[in-house]
Amino acid sequence: MVLVLNGVLQEECPPDTRSLYHAHPVYRETAAQLLAIPNKVIGPVGLLYVQQRELAATVPHDKNVNILGSDDVTTCLIVVVRHSGSGAVALAHLDGSGTDEAVCTMVQRVQELALGYPEGRIELQLIGGFTDPRHYSEELFYNVMTSFHKHPVEIDLTLACVGELNTTIRGGIHWPIIYGIGVNTKTGEIFPATFPDKGPDQPLRCSRFLTGVSQVLDIYDCSLGLLRIGPFNYEPLRGVDLWLEQSDEFILQHLSTSPDVEPPHFVMQIRATLKYIQDNQFPAVTVFRDNRPHYYRRDEHSGIWTPVRY
Structure with missing residues (x-):
């Protein structure tokens, strides 16, 4: 009983998005506010992009990251966990794999980063998914909500722009309205966004979900300012x-x-990833020699993530 909806501790998790909006119309209003914000195209400087099946956490005073973001979300969900007192924030792009573990990691990271700061609430924001014909989004919404509900910490759902509220109909086909969001790490503001530059090692990072690696990877150490892949x-x-x-x-x-x-770039990205997998059938041997991660640090002059030995 730890999910808080509209200020009220819940005994049961809402079974679907429609039930949530029916019982708590305030979430319709907050979703409408997000949908009214124009989409921003965000460049690479100050951005930490989170790929599908990844998560990252940071704090407002992190000089390397101004925006946490993810996009290309159709049936997936972007999950944001934030501590209202410290501004510590985590973002994940979840597709149904590794959900329980990812939820625990996100809450744990945010709690660790909030230590020593004024008291605050753990706030949850869910964005993405739509009324897709196979109901993948609804199933994922329920699984994510259930994972948070099982967590021993009280968690306030402050935004849910999901399901029917993130759906428009064009040509008789249901489409998502928001495909991606950015989080301003200094203020906690969330806005619709797309990210043409998705950071380093994209084919490698995408290879994980094409080959069925279920874990949601924590890709960032904000104390060191290091983006870490593998x-x-x-x-x-x-x-x-x-x-x-x-x-x-x-x-x-x-x-x-x-x-x-x-x-439009979906197939091109998949092809690049398949080619990468073809060329690197055993990444433990060809990519992560000596079992070393790929580390990247923000270059002070260009603002771009550049490889470093660590």
């Missing part, structure tokens, strides 16, 4: 050569949970 391994992807021979339409239809509404 080490991890995956099983060789059977038939990767065959996948790469297929048409764009085939890849779209078979490797997307929502083929009708993917962003």
Whole structure:
């Protein structure tokens, strides 16, 4: 009984988004406020981009990160956990894998970063998902809410822009309205956003969810200002050569949970990832030599994440 909705401690988790909005109309209002904000295109300087099946946490005084962000969300959810007293914030891009562990890690990170600061509440914000034909988004919403509800800490849901409220209909097809968001780490402000530059090691990072690595990876150490990828391994992807021979339409239809509404670069990104997997069938050997992560630090002059030995 630790999920707090509209200021009231809940005994049970809402079974779906419609029930949430029906019982607590205030969430319709806060979602509408987010939807009214124009989408921003965010460049790489000061950005820490969080890929699918990743999470990252930081604090307002982190000089390396001004914005935590993620996009390309269709049936996935962006989850933001923030401590109201310290401003410590974590963001994850969840797709249904590793949810319980990710929720625990996010809350733990935010609590650790909030130590010594004024008291505050742990606030939860959920953005993404839509009324997709296979109901993936609803299932994920319920699983994420249940994970937070099971957590021993009281958690205030302050924003839920999900499901039907994040859905528009064009040409008879349901589309997500918001595909991505940024969080201003200094103020906690959330805004719709897209990120043309998604940071380093994209094919490597995407390889994890294409090959079925279920863990949600914590990619950032804010005390050191280091973006950290890996080490991890995956099983060789059977038939990767065959996948790469297929048409764009085939890849779209078979490797997307929502083929009708993917962003235009989806297939290109999948192809790049498949090629990476083809070239690196055993990343523990070819990518993470000596079991060392890939570390990146923000370059003071360019503002871009650059590789470092650590």
